[in-house]
Amino acid sequence: MKTARFFKKEENDKIRCHLCPHNCKIDIDKRGICRVRKNTGNELVSENYGKVCSIRFDPIEKKPLYHYFPGKIILSVGSIGCNLRCKFCQNFEISQSTVDDYPFISEYTPQEIVKIALKEANNFGISYTYNEPIVWYEFMYDIAKLAQTEKLKNVMVTNGFINREPLEELCRFMDAFSVDLKAFTDRFYKQLTSSSLEPVLETLKYLKSQHKHIEITNLVIPEENDDEDVFLEMVKWIASEIGINTVLHLSRYYPTYKLNRPSTPLSTLLKFLDIAQQHLNYVFIGNMRTEKGQNTYCRKCGELVIGRHGYSTIRERLDEQGNCVNCGNNIIPRGSI
Ligand code: SF4
Incomplete structure (x- = not known):
């Protein structure tokens, strides 16, 4: 505490x-x-300062971040609590609990976490994930500050529902963000998450202004946020406000917690993939094995540059600077490889 x-x-x-x-x-x-x-x-x-419910090395692709140190692993840590009440939460055991009610908690100091991160040779940083790290702010901040002095990267997996002042302070130490854009209507945010859309959009715009690496995940839920027109509006907003090279992950929904709609049909994900690819350069399908929507292709010459099979990643035709070997087009931004 x-x-x-x-x-x-x-x-x-x-x-x-x-x-x-x-x-x-x-x-x-x-x-x-x-x-x-x-x-x-x-x-x-x-109350959750120093309280860790999960700590392990994950492929960075699991966050999901596909264009940030592809193929590397990252120490991933999480705790208890969330500022949203998503009816479809896949981690509700930890997100909707109190510290007193969750039995599997270990205590760590920021120094201990950084020490673990430094031990693994292939690890490039620390990811704050599993539950919502915004509500772990003080502990995350202390770890991230220390990690930066050790040249580790800091990655936040977040719903983006945070006020500006704390976000600004955090951005001094945070390098990359995997942000959930759960839908593009305030109705969805209010009814299914007990929050609102606008602050999330403001967070994304601010991160863009700070030149942070941003990837966006959209969980597609049948009859809740699968309207094609609204989806198109969202994709166009991402393209114009965050940029056409923003990676968008379309994630398959499975019934869980308080929402019992059927799983997202593959046909919907493929249709949305097609719509999104007309406005964004890099769109992927996640949370299910599919043939389409897994690999990174160069948008200039069509070459396969990064292949993915589950969480196994192969740099097929990507050079050391993150460029396509065939035509030289930059795929992975400088400083992210
Ligand atoms: S304002 Fe947000 S972070 Fe603060 S107590 Fe309420 S839900 Fe938690």
Whole structure:
């Protein structure tokens, strides 16, 4: 437990948390929506500081990031809590729990995590993932700051629902972001996640302005966010605001937690792949094995540059600078290979 950042005391011992756009007003002895930030009567504390429920080396492709150090592994750490209440959450055991209720927690210091990251030769950084790292802000910040001094990269896998001031501070240490853009309507965000769309779009635009590596994941859920016109609108927004080289992952939904719609049909994913590829250079299908939508092809000459089979990645025709061997077109941005 540690004193949280970004809060203000209000009348009658209430505390206002300003970490994310919920801006929770929290009564004494109560927690915010994320269930991990508590008003002790004197201050707001981060109850999950140092509390780790999962730590392991993953392929970077699992985050998913396909155009950021392809084929390398990254130390992945996660904790408890989330500021969203997605009815389709695939990690609800950890995201919708409190620290007290989850039995499989280990304690670490930032120094211990960085030490583990440095031990593995093929590891290039630390990824904050599994649960929503925004609500692990203080611990993530302390690790990331230390990791940067050791020349490790910091990667955040996030829903993007964060206020500007904490995001700005975090960006000093964070290198790459895998952001969930769950839908392109506020109705979806309100009804299925108990949050709102606009702050996520603002986060994406800010990350772009800071020249961060951004990849976007869109989980396609039948009858919830599979309207073709809305999807096209989203793709066009990504192309114009974030750029046509932004990697977009179309992820297959499976029924889980509180949502029981049938799994996304392959035909929908293929149709969306086709729509998205007309506006974006790099679009992939995830969460299922398919023939299409796995590999990276050079958009200039059509050469296969990176092949993928599950999480196994082969740099087929990619040079050391991230360019297509055949025509020299840059595929992987400088500093990301
Ligand atoms: S981080 Fe948690 S406590 Fe703070 S505003 Fe968001 S949901 Fe509320």
